[in-house]
Amino acid sequence: MGKVKDLAYQRIVVKFGTGLLTGATDCLNQELMSGLVTQVAELHKRGRELIVVSSGAITSGRYRLGLSKKIRGIPYRQVLAAVGQSRLMHVYDQLFSRYNITVAQALLAKADLANRAGYLNARNTLLALLELRVLAIVNENDVVAVDEIKEARFGDNDNLSAMVANLVDADLLLILSDIAGLYTADPHRNTGVHLIPQVDRIDAEIERLAVGTSSNLATGGMVTKIEAAKLATASGVTLVIADGREPDVILRVAAGEALGTRFLPTTSKLESRQRWMLSGLCTKGKLVVDSGAATALKKQQGSLLAAGIKQVEGDFQQGDIVNIYNPDKSRLGCGITNYSSVDIATIKGVHSREIATLLGYDYGSEIVHRNNLVVL
Numbered sequence: 001m002g003k004v005k006d007l008a009y010q011r012i013v014v015k016f017g018t019g020l021l022t023g024a025t026d027c028l029n030q031e032l033m034s035g036l037v038t039q040v041a042e043l044h045k046r047g048r049e050l051i052v053v054s055s056g057a058i059t060s061g062r063y064r065l066g067l068s069k070k071i072r073g074i075p076y077r078q079v080l081a082a083v084g085q086s087r088l089m090h091v092y093d094q095l096f097s098r099y100n101i102t103v104a105q106a107l108l109a110k111a112d113l114a115n116r117a118g119y120l121n122a123r124n125t126l127l128a129l130l131e132l133r134v135l136a137i138v139n140e141n142d143v144v145a146v147d148e149i150k151e152a153r154f155g156d157n158d159n160l161s162a163m164v165a166n167l168v169d170a171d172l173l174l175i176l177s178d179i180a181g182l183y184t185a186d187p188h189r190n191t192g193v194h195l196i197p198q199v200d201r202i203d204a205e206i207e208r209l210a211v212g213t214s215s216n217l218a219t220g221g222m223v224t225k226i227e228a229a230k231l232a233t234a235s236g237v238t239l240v241i242a243d244g245r246e247p248d249v250i251l252r253v254a255a256g257e258a259l260g261t262r263f264l265p266t267t268s269k270l271e272s273r274q275r276w277m278l279s280g281l282c283t284k285g286k287l288v289v290d291s292g293a294a295t296a297l298k299k300q301q302g303s304l305l306a307a308g309i310k311q312v313e314g315d316f317q318q319g320d321i322v323n324i325y326n327p328d329k330s331r332l333g334c335g336i337t338n339y340s341s342v343d344i345a346t347i348k349g350v351h352s353r354e355i356a357t358l359l360g361y362d363y364g365s366e367i368v369h370r371n372n373l374v375v376l
């Protein structure tokens with residue numbers, strides 16, 4: 001496949017999984033980490049903008065406290081993260097200081113990013129750190145993230161890293177773990193499988209491959225990586241999944257070498273408000289449209305009208321963000337709705353002129369206005 005445009009990858013988010021940082025043991029492996037840090041430092045020296053998303057806090061805390069893996073639950077996980085996060089940062093601080101790079105800890109919680117102000121604050125902080133040439137090391141704020149409420153946590157750093165790439169409008173997200181990429185079948189259980197070098201679009205077949213692939217990783221597996229790939233590529237970011245133990249992997253991928261599996265962006269760069277809408281952080285419901293509406297929206301023609309809506313799901317109000325789906329249930333995009341879910345249930349499928357009669361009021365003929373719509 002050869003090289004792709006090297007300079008295109010100016011802003012790079014690199015994610016290190018727990019399995020990689022520990023060398024599949026129960027504690028951080030500083031020698032392995034040192035090799036990764038050296039590569040990040042080299043790119044930093046060459047003027048690239050980098051952000052690291054690092055797992056390993058919980059494992060590190062567990063090791064420090066000498067506790068068994070069998071003890072689980074909350075607040076146990078939160079205690080381990082509280083102990084381990086400072087140790088993790090201590091190691092990074094020491095390793096990066098060899099290259100005179102100052103590190104910063106950025107702990108993100110999903111709930112904080114769900115509102116627009118929180119999203120912008122996190123974005124501004126990360127961008128300011130990049131400008132100051134300080135290396136942000138991001139993790140989920142596991143101390144406050146509530147496990148029981150699935151929606152309130154990222155839960156895995158694959159999804160978190162895609163959110164970071166979306167936040168800062170990165171060119172490349174490089175997810176490094178102990179698996180070389182996406183295979184045609186589970187490499188742990190099958191022979192004759194081969195690595196898929198490039199995915200142009202994540203379809204049902206790619207999702208099926210991910211579900212069938214096991215992983216030694218602590219939290220993420222291929223499923224969370226594909227979720228991350230969906231968000232990253234929809235946000236205009238290229239994502240590469242590669243084996244972090246491959247020599248000089250960060251330098252080589254950043255130079256455009258075809259290593260691992262590369263997922264191509266499905267949109268060109270989007271503006272910040274559109275990326276926030278696409279992040280799914282704040283999506284309240286779902287609209288399924290008919291094929292006529294789907295075609296028109298994809299051709300960037302007009303707004304979404306009531307007549308084109310087949311189905312409405314979820315409980316949302318006027319002004320909320322909703323996901324929009326094709327008739328085959330694949331995601332078409334998202335947008336800000338002018339009508340609540342209750343209203344849409346009444347007016348779906350009807351001509352715009354009937355809205356006022358059916359509801360007794362009318363907020364205009366567009367359910368989602370073209371200007372408030374992001375099509376993937």
Ligand code: GLU
Binds near residue numbers: 017058139158219
């Ligand atoms: N935030 C967790 C940690 O630092 C890791 C989550 C993950 O591995 O995906 O330990």
